[in-house]
Amino acid sequence: MFPAAIAGLCCLSVSATEKVDLMITDALVLTMDQDKTVYQNGTVVIRDNKILAVGDQSLEKHYQAQTTLDVDGDIVMPGLINTHTHVSMTVFRSLADDVPDRLHRYIFPLEAKLVSRDMVRIGANLGNLEMVKGGVTTYADMYYFEDEVAKTVDKIGMRAVLGESVIKFPVADAANADEGIQYALNFINAYKDHPRITPAFAPHAPYTNTTETLQKIAKLSLEKEVPVMIHLAESHREEEAIAERADGQSPVEYMHSIGALNKNLIGAHMILIDDKDIELVKQSDMGVAHNMSANIKSAKGVSPALKMYDQGVRIGLGTDGPMSGNTLSIIDEFNQVAKVHKLMNQDRSAMPPIKVIDMATMGAAKALHMEDSIGSLEVGKLADIIVVDTKAPNMVPIYNPYSALVYSANSGNVRHTIVDGKILMKDRKMLTVDEDAIRNEAIEFTHIVRDTVIKSGEIIQ
């Protein structure tokens, strides 16, 4: 206060300026607004947790900022949004990659043995760290003990949609689907008014839940006005089980026919869908999470995500869990999303970089129905912003910033990450959590995983 007061006394021009919390200057600003406005030598002004102004260099003289980040020409853009993950599974990363029928033969038995409150917390802390360091400011999660994930999100300062899993067989935090629903309701009631956390239901998939459970969740979600996240149209196993249950219907048709396809739903994967399904998706106004790297690693197929995007479906990018896609880096998705859709369409011009970046920002915000508050740098929106290094060798030169981000960047190029107006990472140093302590705790937990998986030999086959 004191230096500012002195400045105010000594200098008339300063008294004409408005006091703000944070100002980012000398930036190559990609706003990702409707017109995809770009500012060279741009400025972003933040007060409290919101964007107060965004524009060119001339803005600077109107504001007096408590903190100024002169980013020396770096890219400043909306924080990236990961629309589908299971963050706590970081502690299982690289276990039994490439095992056939992995979910049923490996992952479910592994989880039955090892999922606990501690595991969820330790894994989430590590995953949050990876995401903030890779420029992800908001993520959507489906797992167990989501109240533990919520505590880690609150601590690090990220934004998240957290879905408590509901599944028909016994799991670590519920003996059956009804107990899962009750757990979710308690979690929803506890976090309904949190400023950065949106609690949600997460029925695992249509075939791992009964029709009655799916309908009950759909009804409750509309009553409580909370999202429902589900794996949908992901595998042939699911497709066959649903066709048998529902008179040959596709998973999307089935969800529609039971009244569970609505604006609160976010479907992850959506690989096995046709034009009829896409029509139902559009009519329902649901969101879609496109997880390219996990889907091609599992050889499950490629979602017609470009077609959905072009038809105006609410669709964003996701990494899936770190046991499926192995990283939580949305930047590392960019390259694969652009190139695989080109290959699938036999068209070099398909999925240009600007569409990829749109799917990682505004598209993802729309998929989570959060487009009014995040996804672009516009006045009045929440200040979720990242700064990407343009001086790293792999980023020089930059003739087209969207191409540079999609084809050249990696998550290590993110310099600063800001969520809700607060700097969480500055020059790659975490400011809200102890990075070494989080990593050490995760490494410590690997001893338990190794003992369970390798020494006992129980789970590997």
Ligand SMILES: [Zn+2]
């Ligand atoms: Zn998943």
